[in-house]
Amino acid sequence: MSFKLQVGEMQTEYLTDKDIWSHFNYIFSSKSKNSTTYKFVLIKSLLENLYNVDGNLQLSYSTLFNSFAKIYWNLVVHHRLNQINMVNKKSEVQKVLLDIQEKYQIPSTIVFDRLSPEVQLEVVLKVKRKCKINVMGALYGDTQATFYDFDNKIEQLRFSPSYYSFMQRFQRVLQYLTNYQLALFLEKFNTQGDTTNLLVRIENVSKRSSLDQFYRVLSSFYNGTCFYCGKSIKRKEAAHVDHFIPWSFVQADQLWNLVIACSPCNLSKSDKLASGLYLENLIERNDLFIQNEIGIKEDMEVYTPEKLQDLYKFSIDNGFTDIWVPKSII
Numbered sequence: 001m002s003f004k005l006q007v008g009e010m011q012t013e014y015l016t017d018k019d020i021w022s023h024f025n026y027i028f029s030s031k032s033k034n035s036t037t038y039k040f041v042l043i044k045s046l047l048e049n050l051y052n053v054d055g056n057l058q059l060s061y062s063t064l065f066n067s068f069a070k071i072y073w074n075l076v077v078h079h080r081l082n083q084i085n086m087v088n089k090k091s092e093v094q095k096v097l098l099d100i101q102e103k104y105q106i107p108s109t110i111v112f113d114r115l116s117p118e119v120q121l122e123v124v125l126k127v128k129r130k131c132k133i134n135v136m137g138a139l140y141g142d143t144q145a146t147f148y149d150f151d152n153k154i155e156q157l158r159f160s161p162s163y164y165s166f167m168q169r170f171q172r173v174l175q176y177l178t179n180y181q182l183a184l185f186l187e188k189f190n191t192q193g194d195t196t197n198l199l200v201r202i203e204n205v206s207k208r209s210s211l212d213q214f215y216r217v218l219s220s221f222y223n224g225t226c227f228y229c230g231k232s233i234k235r236k237e238a239a240h241v242d243h244f245i246p247w248s249f250v251q252a253d254q255l256w257n258l259v260i261a262c263s264p265c266n267l268s269k270s271d272k273l274a275s276g277l278y279l280e281n282l283i284e285r286n287d288l289f290i291q292n293e294i295g296i297k298e299d300m301e302v303y304t305p306e307k308l309q310d311l312y313k314f315s316i317d318n319g320f321t322d323i324w325v326p327k328s329i330i
């Protein structure tokens, strides 16, 4: 099967967990062809976008490659890491990104979310155009055409229901495995570069440097009180944008999962899950967002209350079992 395949149809709809584990074992083994980090970054991007699918488990390339391009920008430009298993060579994605960096004279200190919206868009479009040709067919081939349907022309993929459910249930373990494999590859082929704290850097490669953009949207629908304890928040600096389902699990910043919390609540909640009562409150809050057409269009388009309930349930299944409540409630 050619990895340059441009359209792929799913061969089987139903797979057991054992079948899917065997595919992942293959991808992460030396039997799978990994001359670059593409497959690992694609899996990482798919995991980040599990809850950005529509009702038919379809995911647009614009959403998928936003994660893919962001991860690569931070790895290649920000951390200056080589992505191919050859010395003195560059992978296609490296060439694209370094060209853009040079064109606009962007310093390496700048992470993806600090780029202007126009440059971000250019990065995503160019990375998508170049990489979709090689990456979509490669992972599809490694899983014997069972992971997803894809079409590089209409730029959409559809998860197989078995794979989708598997990834929800084993999301955290798959994140760990992918980060480990990516770190291993990068450590091996970056003998000249700085690989200190590589695994920690990879774990945080998708983290935004600021959630200000979301604060602006959230505060347009905000009565000045903490989502959790209800106390009033007097100063903007004391208002924290909090991931209701912890970031360490979702690794994504969807508006429907973000709330404004006071600083003591935000700090004590940390990466714990808030009690079910707050889940109900968040569903109500999101209903109001939809009714009032508040928010970022693409985020709210794929949102459903069931999706948030699923995410909550799967966080517990994936080990987020410490349930948090605020110290005092008004």
Ligand SMILES: [Zn+2]
Residues within 6 Å of the ligand: 226, 227, 228, 229, 230, 231, 261, 262, 263, 264, 265, 266, 326
């Ligand atoms: Zn609070």
